Amino acid sequence: MRLTRTGRTRLADPRANTRERRCAATGETRPEAELIRFAISPDGLVVPDLAAKLPGRGIWVSADRASVARAVKTGGFSRSAKRGVKTPDDLAGQVEALLVTRALSLLGLARRAGTLAAGFDAVKIALKSARPVWRIEASDGARDGREKLDRLAYAAWGDIPVAGCFTAAELGQATGRDALVHAALSGGAQSGAFDAVMGRLSGFRAVDPAREAHENG
Numbered sequence: 001m002r003l004t005r006t007g008r009t010r011l012a013d014p015r016a017n018t019r020e021r022r023c024a025a026t027g028e029t030r031p032e033a034e035l036i037r038f039a040i041s042p043d044g045l046v047v048p049d050l051a052a053k054l055p056g057r058g059i060w061v062s063a064d065r066a067s068v069a070r071a072v073k074t075g076g077f078s079r080s081a082k083r084g085v086k087t088p089d090d091l092a093g094q095v096e097a098l099l100v101t102r103a104l105s106l107l108g109l110a111r112r113a114g115t116l117a118a119g120f121d122a123v124k125i126a127l128k129s130a131r132p133v134w135r136i137e138a139s140d141g142a143r144d145g146r147e148k149l150d151r152l153a154y155a156a157w158g159d160i161p162v163a164g165c166f167t168a169a170e171l172g173q174a175t176g177r178d179a180l181v182h183a184a185l186s187g188g189a190q191s192g193a194f195d196a197v198m199g200r201l202s203g204f205r206a207v208d209p210a211r212e213a214h215e216n217g
Contacts, residue, residue, distance in 0.1 A: 021060035024076035025067040033196055035060040036095055046077050046087045048095045050102060064203030068092040096204035103197045104174035106190045111175040115188030118175055120145055123184045131157040132184040133191040138168035139209060141181035149182060163198060164208035
């Protein structure tokens, strides 16, 4: 774990690409893992390219809502593209939605791969056997269940990052259940990618609103 320049906790995947790019909003040079790539469609529309695979010259912006808004407001996309481009309404909202979709997709893949413990009892068992990479707690779940797992996790392993920004319905849909409140992600093919997505998502929404509200008291 480390803190970004804005004070948010960001978890970086140590295996992530270490190439650096210049942010079109701030002019800062930062690792690719801390930025979002945008591409220009054939009709001149700016589109998020989270996978960095769309053709053409990419435009990179720091992975936070303020930087995306600044790039739109100050013409950063047009300057980087060296031509006039069109930016959709609420471009930052589009990025956030894509990041949420990607994070939930990774949890679904982890569930199918057997690296996601789903449900209160399954998480309790998982916490007793190994340190998870992430705990996942539904934003609309009951406080008492979460607090019990908070205590158990901290006593066994210390501080474990918690993703608390998805609803029980969203988590359930991603994992093939009606609803899911508690989960734990262990190591596996999806864990590094989930780290990277959550690091970027933290620039657009609070990753764990319940904890932040408690800390800000």
